[in-house]
Amino acid sequence: MLKIAVVILNWNGEKLLEQFLPSVQAHSKGAEIYVADNASTDNSISFIKNNYPSIQIVQNTTNGGFAKGYNDALVHIDADIYCLLNSDVEVTENWLTPIRNIFKKDYEVAIVQPKILDYKQKDYFEYAGAAGGFIDQLGYPFCRGRIFQALEKDKGQYNDVKEIFWATGACMFIKKTVFNELKGFDEDYFAHQEEVDLCWRAKNHGHKVMYVGSSKIYHLGGSTLSNMNPKKTYLNFRNSLYSIAKNLPRKKAFPIIFIRLLLDGVAGIRFIFQGKLNHCLAILKAHLSFYKNFNKIFKKREKAKYMPNYYAAKSIVWSHFVYHIRKFNILVKD
Structure with a gap:
């Protein structure tokens, strides 16, 4: 057993x-x-x-x-x-x-x-x-x-x-x-x-x-950090960039990081219009931390089998915020 x-x-x-x-x-x-x-x-x-x-x-x-x-x-x-x-x-x-x-x-x-x-x-x-x-x-x-x-x-x-x-x-x-x-x-x-x-x-x-x-x-959720906490915004934005830098092949990682940084900027502007300046600043801090630690994170890349088809959808951001898709089964067809 x-x-x-x-x-x-x-x-x-x-x-x-x-x-x-x-x-x-x-x-x-x-x-x-x-x-x-x-x-x-x-x-x-x-x-x-x-x-x-x-x-x-x-x-x-x-x-x-x-x-x-x-x-x-x-x-x-x-x-x-x-x-x-x-x-x-x-x-x-x-x-x-x-x-x-x-x-x-x-x-x-x-x-x-x-x-x-x-x-x-x-x-x-x-x-x-x-x-x-x-x-x-x-x-x-x-x-x-x-x-x-x-x-x-x-x-x-x-x-x-x-x-x-x-x-x-x-x-x-x-x-x-x-x-x-x-x-x-x-x-x-x-x-x-x-x-x-x-x-x-x-x-x-x-x-x-x-x-x-x-x-x-x-x-229950949110018992450590709620979704309204700027620190959670900081950690989520920074750590997502960390994962891309560590786990994707170089040819994919660098273009995706560039696009993500641009989209993070759009998210920051959206937070400003929502009156959530602290969350916009959290994104800025996340980027600064990513730049500061990039070499350290990039060196952690392993010589392992990279997944050729690692994603389930093309762009969750576009699908959700432009086409207003709210359900997985509409977004991704098995």
């Missing part, structure tokens, strides 16, 4: 642990549960020890964000499969069974994501991951069930098992051997889109990333 470790990264999340740990403990039979604590200053650790003595704690010495937090913690955890689970997730009965089955069925499967629904509106998909992630030909990430801020209602349209491009960090199952092969998350990302980069690298190494719609969870 595959040994699964459910690992919840926590930073000052006592209230979230109090709310969401009960479902994880109740429905994760056969798995070991860990809380990887990123040097919290609240009562998270004492709360776990007093109320959930069976849950194991890995104490990180610093708050290195999502990427470093998991990299530091997972070296101390022995399992065949890591389940990286956000602290604001409610899991459902038997949610692990379909995940175990797909890992057993197909050896090439390295990463798996369940269906991600909104905790507040449980019949709608949730922003972070929805029904599996893809990217367009310019490297913009999007999901089945979510295109930018447009969320679809769950009507069973994505109850399938499907190969995807990236799995969300809100709930990602990954083989320990593959995580180690890829040397974990890129800590220069700190947080946001590090899972896109990890899955992209896994793809470049010939591994499969899968979505399993028969396993579902409910994600």
